[in-house]
Amino acid sequence: MPLHQGHEKPDERPMSVNPFYGETNPVSGMIDAPPKHKLPEGPLAPMTAYQIVHDELMLDGNSRLNLATFVTTWMEPQAGVLMAECRDKNMIDKDEYPRTAELERRCVAMLADLWNAPDPAAAVGCSTTGSSEACMLAGMALKRRWTQRNADRYPGARPNLVMGVNVQVCWDKFCNFWEVEPRLVPMEGDRFHLDPKAAAELCDENTIGVVGILGSTFDGSYEPIAELCAALDELQERTGLDIPVHVDGASGAMIAPFLDEDLVWDFRLPRVSSINTSGHKFGLVYPGVGWALWRSEVELPEELVFRVNYLGGNMPTFALNFSRPGAQVVAQYYTFLRLGREGYRAVQQTTRDVARGLAERIEALGDFTLLTRGDELPVFAFTTAPDVTAYDVFDVSRRMRERGWLLPAYTFPENREDLSVLRVVCRNGFSTDLSDLFMEDLSSLLPELRQQSGPLTRDKSAASSFHH
Numbered sequence: 084m085p086l087h088q089g090h091e092k093p094d095e096r097p098m099s100v101n102p103f104y105g106e107t108n109p110v111s112g113m114i115d116a117p118p119k120h121k122l123p124e125g126p127l128a129p130m131t132a133y134q135i136v137h138d139e140l141m142l143d144g145n146s147r148l149n150l151a152t153f154v155t156t157w158m159e160p161q162a163g164v165l166m167a168e169c170r171d172k173n174m175i176d177k178d179e180y181p182r183t184a185e186l187e188r189r190c191v192a193m194l195a196d197l198w199n200a201p202d203p204a205a206a207v208g209c210s211t212t213g214s215s216e217a218c219m220l221a222g223m224a225l226k227r228r229w230t231q232r233n234a235d236r237y238p239g240a241r242p243n244l245v246m247g248v249n250v251q252v253c254w255d256k257f258c259n260f261w262e263v264e265p266r267l268v269p270m271e272g273d274r275f276h277l278d279p280k281a282a283a284e285l286c287d288e289n290t291i292g293v294v295g296i297l298g299s300t301f302d303g304s305y306e307p308i309a310e311l312c313a314a315l316d317e318l319q320e321r322t323g324l325d326i327p328v329h330v331d332g333a334s335g336a337m338i339a340p341f342l343d344e345d346l347v348w349d350f351r352l353p354r355v356s357s358i359n360t361s362g363h364k365f366g367l368v369y370p371g372v373g374w375a376l377w378r379s380e381v382e383l384p385e386e387l388v389f390r391v392n393y394l395g396g397n398m399p400t401f402a403l404n405f406s407r408p409g410a411q412v413v414a415q416y417y418t419f420l421r422l423g424r425e426g427y428r429a430v431q432q433t434t435r436d437v438a439r440g441l442a443e444r445i446e447a448l449g450d451f452t453l454l455t456r457g458d459e460l461p462v463f464a465f466t467t468a469p470d471v472t473a474y475d476v477f478d479v480s481r482r483m484r485e486r487g488w489l490l491p492a493y494t495f496p497e498n499r500e501d502l503s504v505l506r507v508v509c510r511n512g513f514s515t516d517l518s519d520l521f522m523e524d525l526s527s528l529l530p531e532l533r534q535q536s537g538p539l540t541r542d543k544s545a546a547s548s549f550h551h
Contacts (some may be wrong), residue, residue, distance in 0.1 A: 144489045147517075150507045151491035153300070153334055153364040153462075157512035162417050166369065166410035174210070174409045175400065183409040186416040190362075193419055194374055197340050198349040198358055206350075207383050208376035209401055210362075210412050214333035215253035216403050217359035217375035221329045222257040224357065224377065225292040227384045228327070233288075245285045245326075246294035247277030248496045249301045251333065254294060263291065269498040275299065275454070276306045279314040286318060292327045292356065297335030297348055301495065302455045302506070303438075303462025305335055308348035308355070315354055327356035327382070333373075334460050336360035341428040342435060343459075356382045362415045365431065367422075367511055372411035430511050434461035438509040441518045450529060454504060461509040466502060475538035476505045479525075482532065486524040 116135065117123035127135075146156040169183065177184035187210050195206035211217040222244065230237045243264035246254055250267075258265040266285045268277045276299045286293065293315065295308045308330055315326050330336070330348060337360055339346050349355060355378065362372035377383040383401070390399050422430065438457025442465070446453050450471050457463040466476055480492035495502045509518075 149489040169410040172409040200350045211373040213373040214361040217373040229291040279311040283314040297332040298460040302464040303460035312354040330358045337365035464504045464506045473535040474532040477540040
């Protein structure tokens with residue numbers, strides 16, 4: 084979660100509240116709004132409090148038009164009802180809510196089967212608050228296994244983790260919080276993610292693992308997990324170093340099993356030790372759930388698992404937090420049950436079709452060059468064509484926001500900082516109709532943008548609120 088500071092200035096002049104917000108007497112106690120930065124002296128009527136908060140939230144962007152987020156923004160009403168029924172259940176109280184715990188166990192078993200675990204019954208896993216927590220847990224397991232193997236050298240030796248520079252920020256956090264050296268494979272030319280050979284060259288006796296991304300957030304491309312494992316196999320033959328792989332499948336682990344069945348990236352590769360995904364991305368559940376799975380108990384050191392005698396039950400847990408609602412886990416099970424393999428395949432194929440079609444139409448405008456086409460993740464990135472000098476991607480992002488579209492513009496990392504792009508994430512609910520409206524708005528802005536004397540952006544780092 085982001086850190087926030089207190090307010091930087093005193094409360095502004097109190098705003099008057101619409102007297103119709105009063106429940107009985109429309110003017111009783113409704114002259115001034117309550118303070119913003121300290122608790123009010125007394126209570127408000129529930130409808131009044133609701134309306135004040137509701138009105139302020141109207142200034143948020145429309146989540147359905149947010150093309151930056153991977154997070155699910157639409158679910159069926161029945162899923163919403165189930166979540167409302169379970170929002171008061173604490174996931175950690177497995178003895179008090181045994182059926183919720185059972186649904187979590189079934190989801191883990193379903194994912195183990197989906198990701199081709201050699202023995203799904205032997206695979207271990209857990210739900211998390213999202214992929215970031217799942218990645219932290221996977222990183223902790225990698226580090227602890229390394230320290231066990233190197234007890235004679237640690238803590239003197241400094242562990243490292245090899246990954247592409249395109250990894251999501253949660254991996255930077257993991258390395259910072261758990262004192263692991265990040266070794267980043269840079270982007271080069273038109274390669275925007277990890278190179279297997281370069282990753283293997285960065286490994287040594289202090290490497291706890293290599294992270295492969297099944298679906299880079301920068302451009303939607305899959306990293307070559309099988310080739311990465313092959314490069315590490317060859318490294319082991321030469322040096323004896325046995326380096327495990329963690330697959331960060333935050334998005335792709337819920338795309339590839341349905342649309343790219345011949346792609347080998349999961350537990351079919353013996354070197355893949357663990358996999359994570361976001362249930363709240365292409366798992367099609369509202370925000371608040373992720374999953375982490377390990378091939379077997381061997382890959383998850385027992386000493387990391389807490390067995391707590393809590394409220395009458397002996398409860399094994401592996402998590403960074405304790406209390407959280409069971410609603411999202413129940414919603415995940417509902418979605419698995421509701422869609423099945425064929426349903427997921429249909430939903431994910433539709434999002435990919437929308438992404439590919441929209442990418443082709445944007446390319447046909449002539450003003451833009453595609454980096455990716457939405458044929459892996461239903462995500463694509465594009466930039467202005469070389470001959471476009473009147474505007475840049477930040478101008479496009481700013482102008483599209485005027486129409487309600489949240490279209491992220493950002494600069495790539497080291498070695499490709501010269502490249503600034505726009506990115507579109509096509510999720511379930513971003514229909515062909517909505518993509519048509521997007522194209523209408525983008526096309527209508529181009530004549531004005533082409534007439535500019537040059538890009539209006541002065542500070543690219545401050546030009547967009549979107550940051551990787």
